[in-house]
Amino acid sequence: MTDAPQRFAEDFPAASHTDWMAMVEKALDGAPFDKKLVARTLEGFSIQPLYSREHWPAEGDPSGMPGAMPFTRGARPLGMSQSGWDIRQLHANPDIAATKAAIADDLENSVTSLLIRLDAAGRAGLDADAPEAADLFGQGGLSLSTVAEWDALLSDVDLTKVPVAVQAGPQAPVVAAMLTALWCQRGVTEFDAKGAFNIDPLGALAEFGRLPTSLETALGHMASLADKTARTFPGGAVTAVAVDSAVYYNAGASEAQDLACAMATGVAYLRAMEAAGMPMDEACGQIAFSFSLGTDQYLNIAKLRAARLMWARIAEACGAGEPARAARVHAVTASRVLTRRDPWVNMLRSTMVCFSAAIGGANSITILPHDAALGQPSPLSRRIARNTQLILQEESQLNRVIDPAGGSWALESLTEELAGSAWALFQDIEKGGGMAAALSSGRIAEQIGTVRETRRKDIAKRKAPITGISEFPNLAEPAPELADPDLEALREAAGASLASVRDDATCDIFSVEGAVEELDVLPTEIATAAIKGATLGELVRASTRNGADALEITPLPSHRLAEDFEALRDGSDEVLEGTGARPLIFLANLGPIAHHTARATFARNFFEAGGVEALTNTGFADAEDCAAAFTDSGARVAVICSSDKIYADQAEPAARALKAAGCAKLYLAGRPGDKQADFEAAGIDAFIFVGCDVLGTLQGLHAALGVTSR
Structure with a gap:
């Protein structure tokens, strides 16, 4: 053995990017490099x-150090290496007893914070028993x-x-105010309280299309509560304001649009x-x-x-000191x-997320359970979502390395390019009067809609495939068990609970109305009224003057990427339920x-992505045998498959x-080339191949078969 260092690389000549390009172009044999190997984002880069x-030239250290300007590399010098990230679990099950049990299970198994979402009634300012x-x-x-x-929901939680x-x-x-009232009622001091009120009037306006007050009033209330929060809860453990870009992203925004909307909202x-x-x-410090x-x-x-980089530059321009420029990111x-x-x-x-x-x-990170799009997640799916974070943090130890992306030419370059693209969109929003004007005019909705339509076309052609949906569908998949509660029974119980609270209430709601007229200077009045028994609906009515100056716009729609293909599968399910069999297509294998x-x-x-079950076989030697098998199959349509x-x-x-055997619609798998006219003359109606409009073809087939898609 020898202790001499081994330098294997010295035996090989240094390679440059130019050398690599020369080899690639030779391997491509004339095919265009930009089309074959370069991908393009919806932002255009x-x-x-x-x-x-x-x-990505690293000279001058453009990304800085972790915990320092421009905070690209993180808000803390040691990142999450010591404490790990905050594992925040969402709770939205209307069954309070079930949610209470789920919270206990989460906290016993290393969840570190809770995210509680109100139902549509609560977000509309209505009590459970309101008509x-x-x-x-x-x-x-x-x-x-x-x-x-x-209090009942969080009775077992150490606040x-x-x-x-x-x-x-x-x-x-x-x-x-109600959460603040709970802290007061529990004796939680201003030094011990921890939480986020997530007041986001522009986000709420974009999502719901309505604010209970004018935007000016809503922003005034937000600012007043932020000021009160900063003075009441020192140390930043409680934040009042949120910039949540989910409404834009779920409406179809690109990454750059999402960042631009977030930055404009923050400003x-x-x-x-x-x-x-x-x-x-x-x-x-009040913005999360x-x-x-x-x-x-x-x-x-x-x-x-890029979000941290952009916000650091914005906060710097606004006069914030360096520590305050670090964005808090969920x-x-x-x-x-x-x-x-x-x-x-x-x-x-979710693991990738x-x-x-x-x-x-x-x-902090919230991972949604895998069955969240179907209804109330099951205990199993919640456990898997929670354990996904635990495995990546505790076993894979992703938090142990400080900014592992730092210095990566690919990720540093992508960060810079994305930030630049988003910055241009942010400037455009600001030039047009800011985020409120962009929402009110419909400009944001129009721009996001354009990007969504481009993505939708990519999904339709499987240029952007969705596993299990447009690619590798499984028509025989079992449906997961859900935890959907009995809403009627729960509402009846909630009404009884409200009646009891109203009977015991010591608050005169009419006296509250006068106090909340000065909400911008007296936000504690609502908390006091809540402690005395005022309900959510009463407090909302008192603080908004019954919506006299409410603001309304057209809300941004929410879309899932898979919804068009899933509508076809829904139509197939209806046929199965009504007839005992799915729509069929015969594979005419030659x-x-x-x-x-x-x-x-x-x-x-291809066809099972639309819920059309394919009937396969080992192939046919001649046309007559193929047509006879088609007749016996009971299918009305067929696709010819071979070389x-x-x-x-x-x-x-x-x-x-x-066609003579009664095939109503006939496809051929593959590009027809110069034989297209001959094939069509023989009775072939359409051709399927990589890059064709899969969604449109399947929708046309559904129409031909009389399948109604929801």
């Missing part, structure tokens, strides 16, 4: 197959109309140790807080960002790094990427297995025979 020093709440109760969250119900964040939409200021909130007299450092992440791990990582699984079909694949999607959020330096198996597999995958060599001799006779 290119993803290279290989990055080198030429793509208008009948169809809204339990939709998307919990009905918590009184401090007593909050001095467990942060509680809330999602209450337009009613976030009132719910903030609007800084302006409101500055107008309320808050020091800029305190104002920045929340970003939804999809399944592109590189874009996810770059997105979180990451969550984007609901748009979750599928209702083959939901088990969502486990992999968690991985990239951790590498990107998120302070010749030996070696010739037809590739295209038969492609065709089966180009077999097509040359047998495709046309087979087509004529199948």
